[in-house]
Amino acid sequence: MNKIVQEGSNCNQILTILLACLVGLTGGVLFAWPSPSIPRLLDGSHVVHVSLEEASYLTVLPPIAAVLSSFVFARLVDKIGRKRTLLFIGVPHVLAFALIAFGNSIWLFYLSRFITGIADAAVFAALPMYVGEVATPQVRGSWGNAMAFSIFLGSSLMNVIGAYCSITVTALILGIVPVVFFIVFCFMPETPYYYIMKDKHEEAKIALQWLRQKEDVDEEFTEMLHAMKRQLAEPSKLKDLFVVKTNRNAIIAGGFSRFTQQFSGIAAFTVYSQYIFQVAGGFPAQTAAILCSVVMTVFSFLSSFLLDKLGRRKAMFLSGIGCNLILIMMAIFFYLNMETNVDMSKLLWFPIAGMVIFIILFSLGLGMVPTLMLGELFSSSVKGNALAVMNILFGTYVALSTKIFQLLLSAFGLWSPFVFYSVCNLVGIIVCYFILPETKGKTLDEIQLSMQGKKKEKAEAIKDCVNHI
Secondary structure, eight states: OHHHHHHHHTHHHHHHHHHHTHHHHHHHHHHTTHHHHHHHHHHTOSSSOOOHHHHHHHHHHHHHHHHHHHHHHHHHHHHTOHHHHHHHHHHHHHHHHHHHHHOOSHHHHHHHHHHHHHHHHHHHHHHHHHHHHHSOHHHHHHHTTHHHHHHHHHHHHHHHHHHHSOHHHHHHHHTHHHHHHHHHHTTSOOOHHHHHHTTOHHHHHHHHHHHHTOSOOHHHHHHHHHHHHHHHTSOOSTTHHHHSHHHHHHHHHHHHHHHHHIIIIIHHHHHTHHHHHHHHOSSOHHHHHHHHHHHHHHHHHHHHHHHHHHOHHHHHHHHHHHHHHHHHHHHHHHHHHHHSOOOOGGGTTHHHHHHHHHHHHHHTTTTTHHHHHTTTSSOTTTHHHHHHHHHHHHHHHHHHHHHHHHHHHHHTOTHHHHHHHHHHHHHHHHHHHHHOOOOTTOOHHHHHHHHHTOTTHHHHHHHHHHHHO
């Protein structure tokens, strides 16, 4: 009963997070666009016909564009605010869909993918920050994974709608989402942290009152005010991300968690989903891609309960070990099936079964933790620059992992990317086990203080601040 009452008192926070995550959903739609589209571009069923080499750049261009534009949005989130940056994302999203719907050459598709990457940079700069700053630790524990969930849900929508509709019709249908987002999100608040950073204390209190659904927010406001004053007094230049030990540790932790996530092969499996099952055989490619994306969506939603019980660090480690075992088994299967004379006809069900199990395990840890921790690891003084660096690393990882998939597939066969990903994943998991901090149940300020070894100072500092006021 208490749980129901608590969720009811948090409904404004949850509503705000879910509406903000519509940009994540659109990002997931556009990220997975190559999955149903590449087979049609390869077989000539669309007006644009391409080779596998040309198609591979449709997967590489978005992360490259994200890398190039990351620092622009690092400045924008602090200059115009988290909310306005999120609203801006609707523009490139609509433009990307328009180019897909009406494009009649591969170059227009390339342009659409480049614009998609610019939007991705804005999403990963503003959305983790927004979610982290509007939510209490309890809500962040249960709903902080809404960003990752929305991305996976978008991938599912693309695979489902893209399987039964043409490239043009799919773009027109899903292009409605960013328009709806822009209209409804106009009514949502800016984050209290941003208002405090701009010395707009009354606006911060009003935003807090709406988010917390109560009039008396003085205690939380005072705590936020103290946290912001302390964090903004810290060194905030780009070089301080690497010079200051706390920031450097956060960059290393965030960078390795993203490396482990993306070099498990998930980006390549998402954008080449249908193509993989076409090559593997044994199961209808469209059905397999839909099944995998739906499973990922369902289990990414369920993962919030696991993260609350196990904690971020343990969930990521167990998820990574499970994924690694499946990658090795998939590599062995594809090698025996395609490179030897061993009869594997009775095991043709294994690629779809293995991929589903991999996705379940991935969703319960690897898929959630790195994204969730983006909004938790860094202090307000460096958060914009830090997320820009994280975006650059993320874009680089996605571009490399997807391109390496195509290169290894063309050179050695379908088994080779799985071997590569299993090695990378294992290295990443081992490193992450020792360097990732546990952020479960902590406020943003508590996370920063714990990383600096200042847990004991927090209560006294807040008490002094309250007495002073």
